[in-house]
Amino acid sequence: MSLIVENVSKSFATKRQQIHTLDNVSAEFKQGEFVCILGPSGCGKSTLLNIIAGLEAPSGGRVVLNGKEVKGAGPDRVVMFQEAALFPWLKVIDNVEFGMKIAGIPPAERREKALKYLKMVHLTRFQDAYIHELSGGMRQRVALARALTLDSEVLLMDEPFAALDSQTKSILQLELQHIWWETKKTIIFVTHNVEEAVLLADRVVVMSANPGRIKKEFPIQLARPRQPENVDLTYLVAGIMKELKEEVEKVAKAEFDNNWRLQKNIILPSIDSDLGSGL
Amino acid sequence: MIAIWEAVYRLGVDILGLWKPYLFPSPLSVVKTLAELVRDQTLAIALIASAKRIVVGYLVSIMTGIIIGLTIVRFKWLDENVSALILGLQTLPSICWLPFAILWYGLNESAIIFVIAVGSTFAIAIAIESGIKNVNPLFVRAAKTMGASGFKVYWNVIIPASLPNLITGLKQGWSFAWRALMAGEMMSATKGLGQVLMVGRDLADISQVTAVMIVIVLLGVSVDKLIFGRIELDIRQKWGLDRS
Numbered sequence: 128m129s130l131i132v133e134n135v136s137k138s139f140a141t142k143r144q145q146i147h148t149l150d151n152v153s154a155e156f157k158q159g160e161f162v163c164i165l166g167p168s169g170c171g172k173s174t175l176l177n178i179i180a181g182l183e184a185p186s187g188g189r190v191v192l193n194g195k196e197v198k199g200a201g202p203d204r205v206v207m208f209q210e211a212a213l214f215p216w217l218k219v220i221d222n223v224e225f226g227m228k229i230a231g232i233p234p235a236e237r238r239e240k241a242l243k244y245l246k247m248v249h250l251t252r253f254q255d256a257y258i259h260e261l262s263g264g265m266r267q268r269v270a271l272a273r274a275l276t277l278d279s280e281v282l283l284m285d286e287p288f289a290a291l292d293s294q295t296k297s298i299l300q301l302e303l304q305h306i307w308w309e310t311k312k313t314i315i316f317v318t319h320n321v322e323e324a325v326l327l328a329d330r331v332v333v334m335s336a337n338p339g340r341i342k343k344e345f346p347i348q349l350a351r352p353r354q355p356e357n358v359d360l361t362y363l364v365a366g367i368m369k370e371l372k373e374e375v376e377k378v379a380k381a382e383f384d385n386n387w388r389l390q391k392n393i394i395l396p397s398i399d400s401d402l403g404s405g406l
Numbered sequence: 407m408i409a410i411w412e413a414v415y416r417l418g419v420d421i422l423g424l425w426k427p428y429l430f431p432s433p434l435s436v437v438k439t440l441a442e443l444v445r446d447q448t449l450a451i452a453l454i455a456s457a458k459r460i461v462v463g464y465l466v467s468i469m470t471g472i473i474i475g476l477t478i479v480r481f482k483w484l485d486e487n488v489s490a491l492i493l494g495l496q497t498l499p500s501i502c503w504l505p506f507a508i509l510w511y512g513l514n515e516s517a518i519i520f521v522i523a524v525g526s527t528f529a530i531a532i533a534i535e536s537g538i539k540n541v542n543p544l545f546v547r548a549a550k551t552m553g554a555s556g557f558k559v560y561w562n563v564i565i566p567a568s569l570p571n572l573i574t575g576l577k578q579g580w581s582f583a584w585r586a587l588m589a590g591e592m593m594s595a596t597k598g599l600g601q602v603l604m605v606g607r608d609l610a611d612i613s614q615v616t617a618v619m620i621v622i623v624l625l626g627v628s629v630d631k632l633i634f635g636r637i638e639l640d641i642r643q644k645w646g647l648d649r650s
């Protein structure tokens with residue numbers, strides 16, 4: 128497996144303006160690698176992931192998987208979203224089987240495989256439940272099982288644990304480490320959370336915003352399984368945090384500047400009574 | 407309720423003499439008339455005629471509704487113009503189409519079926535359009551990354567995802583169709599429930615009018631509750647929409 132992102136740019140034209148979201152992003156992902164992408168909100172992490180997934184087309188550059196340029200979405204690059212994106216009209220087991228059904232795998236075979244992966248995420252007991260009967264953490268587990276059934280070499284994850292409480296999140300992080308270890312998949316994992324990135328990744332990619340670029344890469348060569356309390360881990364987190372903070376501040380400052388200019392242009396009827404009303 | 411009815415009848419007709427007996431039905435005579443209508447098979451014949459019409463009309467409206475709905479979804483430029491037109495047409499009571507229908511088809515079955523179909527087509531088309539439009543785009547994206555495309559997305563995601571809306575539309579369409587059927591039969595039919603109702607009027611037989619009205623209400627309610635209500639409830643439970 129080889130996955131290469133080559134000089135990818137992306138701009139969106141909205142009614143009001145042209146947004147230059149990604150600027151010349153290049154990256155290479157090795158077989159079985161776990162890469163986390165970090166960056167301030169709005170820097171284009173999801174956009175990059177969607178381009179790799181083929182859900183969006185780049186404005187420039189290309190994504191090459193195993194020597195072939197990516198055109199459109201496909202089951203060789205399964206995506207796990209922040210919301211589970213499970214289908215409420217199907218039972219858990221049928222949700223897990225969905226991708227295999229699309230692929231035309233015979234029912235008996237796909238049932239067996241679905242159960243195998245449901246077992247991996249510890250949810251066999253809920254196979255006949257409907258989605259609304261599950262908790263948020265359980266839903267993400269089902270989504271993970273569903274993603275795993277397709278045997279894609281690449282798994283793209285866009286802040287999959289962001290909406291979960293911290294206990295559930297750490298359990299799932301642990302499980303994901305095991306699953307990654309067992310399945311040897313290449314995982315590209317977008318997150319806001321530096322600890323999470325360092326805990327999971329072989330390599331952390333920090334992006335800068337406006338326009339989105341790759342700013343710096345950190346190889347994480349810590350032994351696995353990793354514990355969040357580990358001293359080396361904390362040390363690395365501090366270093367990456369520093370890098371990220373710069374970016375976050377840059378974004379905040381840009382936003383502040385805009386506000387400030389905006390305010391100066393507003394003609395206030397009474398200066399003292401309306402101060403800050405536009406915030 | 408029947409006791410109250412009987413009491414009102416006694417009070418109004420027998421004691422106070424407010425109404426003449428042929429203006430206000432008594433429960434007893436209504437039941438008698440109903441039994442008579444069942445016995446001489448008037449009701450059965452009427453029911454079969456009405457059922458045939460509504461089944462054909464409703465099926466036609468489902469088909470045209472689906473075609474119109476899908477066409478609007480497919481061609482975005484149609485959407486803005488045609489949707490408004492359809493919403494407008496839907497506010498027109500379908501019996502208003504009867505003159506049209508009679509000019510086109512003459513005074514026959516096709517005219518009534520046309521009126522029924524027109525009555526529910528637009529409701530169904532609108533439900534299909536809004537159902538498909540409101541499908542969570544995340545479902546479609548997820549399906550695409552799992553390898554679904556084109557027809558498979560429609561069949562496996564968009565149709566099931568828009569089912570709750572669709573059923574509501576079908577149910578609404580049914581009630582429009584039912585009303586259109588009665589109106590159409592009263593105006594122009596030689597058979598059917600609506601026509602029996604009109605015969606009651608012509609004979610000044612208030613009991614027959616009431617008896618048929620009761621049958622119409624019962625039928626409408628039971629189809630609504632037993633068929634559409636069940637399906638709707640089933641879907642809402644599956645989706646977890648009833649948890650508040």
Ligand SMILES: Nc1ncnc2c1ncn2[C@@H]1O[C@H](COP(=O)(O)OP(=O)(O)OP(=O)(O)O)[C@@H](O)[C@H]1O
Binds near residue numbers: 141146168171319
């Ligand atoms: N479909 C779109 N149309 C217009 N602009 C878009 C679109 N998608 C993304 N953008 C813009 O691109 C930028 C990056 O968005 P993106 O969702 O990739 O950020 P992100 O890094 O994932 O942020 P977050 O961490 O908050 O999820 C944003 O400024 C957003 O406004």
Ligand SMILES: [Mg+2]
Binds near residue numbers: 172173174285
């Ligand atoms: Mg994002």
